[in-house]
Each structure stands twice: as structure tokens, then as C-alpha cells.
Amino acid sequence: MATGRTHRPATRSRGIPEATVARLPLYLRALTALSERSVPTVSSEELAAAAGVNSAKLRKDFSYLGSYGTRGVGYDVEYLVYQISRELGLTQDWPVVIVGIGNLGAALANYGGFASRGFRVAALIDADPAMAGKPVAGIPVQHTDDLEKIIQDNGVSIGVIATPAGAAQQVCDRLVAAGVTSILNFAPTVLSVPDGVDVRKVDLSIELQILAFHEQRKAGEEAMEALPDGLPAAAAAKGSADQGPDGDVPAVMPA
Numbered sequence: 290m291a292t293g294r295t296h297r298p299a300t301r302s303r304g305i306p307e308a309t310v311a312r313l314p315l316y317l318r319a320l321t322a323l324s325e326r327s328v329p330t331v332s333s334e335e336l337a338a339a340a341g342v343n344s345a346k347l348r349k350d351f352s353y354l355g356s357y358g359t360r361g362v363g364y365d366v367e368y369l370v371y372q373i374s375r376e377l378g379l380t381q382d383w384p385v386v387i388v389g390i391g392n393l394g395a396a397l398a399n400y401g402g403f404a405s406r407g408f409r410v411a412a413l414i415d416a417d418p419a420m421a422g423k424p425v426a427g428i429p430v431q432h433t434d435d436l437e438k439i440i441q442d443n444g445v446s447i448g449v450i451a452t453p454a455g456a457a458q459q460v461c462d463r464l465v466a467a468g469v470t471s472i473l474n475f476a477p478t479v480l481s482v483p484d485g486v487d488v489r490k491v492d493l494s495i496e497l498q499i500l501a502f503h504e505q506r507k508a509g510e511e512a513m514e515a516l517p518d519g520l521p522a523a524a525a526a527k528g529s530a531d532q533g534p535d536g537d538v539p540a541v542m543p544a
Contacts, residue, residue, distance in 0.1 A: 305376070309350045315340040316347070317373045323366050332363040374407075384411035384443045386469075388460050389452035390420055390430050393475055397451060398426040411443040416456065433460075440467035447471045454478040 319339035323331055333351075337344040351357065351364070354372055358364040374380050385408050387394050398413055413430045415421075420430045431439060439445070448464040450457050450472060457476035464472060471487045474480055480488050 305353045309353055310377075312340070312342060312346075312350055313373050313377055315342070316350070317370065317377070317379075320366055320370045320373070324370055328366055330363045331366055333358060336364065379407040381407065383408045383447055384445045385409065385447045385449060386412045386414060386436075386439060386443070386445050386464075387449040387451060388414045388433070388436070388464070389450060389456070389476075390415040390425055391451065394449075394451035395425050397449060397475075398428065408447070411445055412439045414439065416452075433463075436460075436463055437467040440464065440469060445469060447473070449473045449475070450480075451475045 316336065319336055320331070322339070323336075333344040333348050337347040340347065348358075351369075354376060356364065356369060356372055371380075385403065387397055387410060390398065390413050394413070394415070398410060403410060410426070410428060413425055413428050414433055414436055415430050416433045418432060421432045423430050440448075446469055448469040448471070450460055450464075452460055454477045457474065457478050458480060461472060461474070461480045461482065465482060465486055470485060472480065472482070472489070474488055474490045475492075477492055477494065479490070482488055
């Protein structure tokens with residue numbers, strides 16, 4: 290569901306395309322599930338199905354990692370978990386700050402998936418003085434006045450913005466000035482950042498709008514399928530377009 294723009298070249302230092310990088314977490318999630326079930330090896334077809342991609346694309350992606358599997362055996366699950374984790378930088382600890390501890394920020398702070406994937410929530414920051422000192426997910430909230438010191442003291446390079454849209458750019462500017470070079474943005478606005486800073490945007494309302502589009506299209510297809518036999522879809526659509534709100538005159542008269 291995360292979308293956004295990057296200000297770095299289209300390939301990473303090892304020449305891995307951004308599209309491949311975006312799929313690596315999907316492979317890692319599927320591989321982790323296999324590892325937890327003590328599955329030693331997996332075929333490209335099985336792993337591709339679990340990750341929701343086709344097997345040819347998976348094999349191409351893994352070739353960028355230098356992993357080609359063994360014919361008749363498949364891929365070693367544990368080695369692939371290590372290999373992808375290393376490529377994604379998950380073999381080290383990444384301190385993260387969350388700015389904006391409203392309902393969404395608090396939910397993110399309580400999300401257990403961060404720690405299990407190498408991301409440690411180092412600090413929670415909010416502009417409301419009444420929030421200062423209150424524990425959320427066992428972490429006391431700190432005031433935005435201390436943002437720069439918090440970033441420097443914790444060696445933070447990844448920031449999460451969960452503020453209202455109107456405050457997001459100012460928070461972003463302060464994070465970048467303090468040394469943050471990667472931002473996950475939940476605020477419903479586009480952020481402007483300098484070269485060398487990566488932004489990933491998560492907008493749930495946009496995702497819902499895309500789903501609404503697909504639902505509307507499916508409803509239209511079902512309506513066409515329900516037409517009486519012998520009535521062409523094009524004729525039905527034309528008849529509907531020719532009718533006005535009362536069903537007898539065009540809704541828009543010709544000029």
C-alpha cells in the first residue's frame with residue numbers, strides 16, 4: 290500500500306531496480322512465514338504464488354541478488370531470508386521517530402511489526418504540550434521543541450510523519466535539517482524535500498478511492514451482463530446517454 294517518490298537514482302548501488310526493491314519485502318514476508326513453519330526449501334513457483342508475483346519476475350529479481358536456486362530443489366529459505374534482509378538493511382538496528390501522536394500516530398507506536406523487522410521506535414513526538422510525558426506503547430511522548438536534540442541523541446535517519454496536513458511540511462523540514470534522510474509520510478499532502486532524501490507516502494483515502502473505482506467498474510460490468518439477450522451493450526449505453534433526468538429528453542441539449 291506504500292507509495293511515494295524517491296530523489297535517488299533509479300537503481301541502487303548494486304544495480305537493483307527500484308521495482309525489484311519494492312518487491313523484496315513481499316518475498317521476505319513469504320519466506321519468513323515458511324521459516325516459521327521450518328520449511329527448508331521452496332520452489333520459485335511456490336514462493337511467487339505466496340508473494341503474489343509471477344515466477345519469471347521472481348527469478349529475475351533474485352538474479353540481482355546473485356541467488357539462482359538449485360534445479361530440482363529450489364531456494365534455501367533461511368539463506369534467502371538472510372540475503373534479502375541484508376539487502377534491505379534489516380540486519381542492523383534502525384531507530385525511528387514518529388511525529389504526531391494522534392490516533393494514527395498512537396496506532397503506529399503500538400504496531401509490533403516494526404521491532405520484529407529491525408525498526409526500533411526511539412521516540413514519539415507531538416506538538417501538544419498536554420501530551421508531553423504521557424506514555425504511549427510504553428514510550429513517553431516528547432514535545433516538538435526537542436525534535437532536533439532527539440534526532441541527534443538517537444542517531445535517527447528515518448522519520449514517520451503522522452501529523453495533520455498543515456503541519457507536515459514544517460515537520461519534514463525540521464527532520465531533514467536535523468539529519469533525517471528517509472521519511473514515511475502518512476499526512477495527506479505532498480512533501481517537498483531536497484536531493485538525497487527519500488519519501489514514501491501512505492494515503493489510505495487514495496487506496497480506498499482506487500478500490501471504489503474498481504467496484505464501480507465491476508458494477509457496470511455486472512449491469513451489462515444482466516441486459517436482455519439481443520440488446521447490444523453499446524445500444525443500451527447510448528439509450529441511457531440520450532435520456533435526460535425525466536427519461537424523455539436529452540440532459541444536455543445540442544448547441
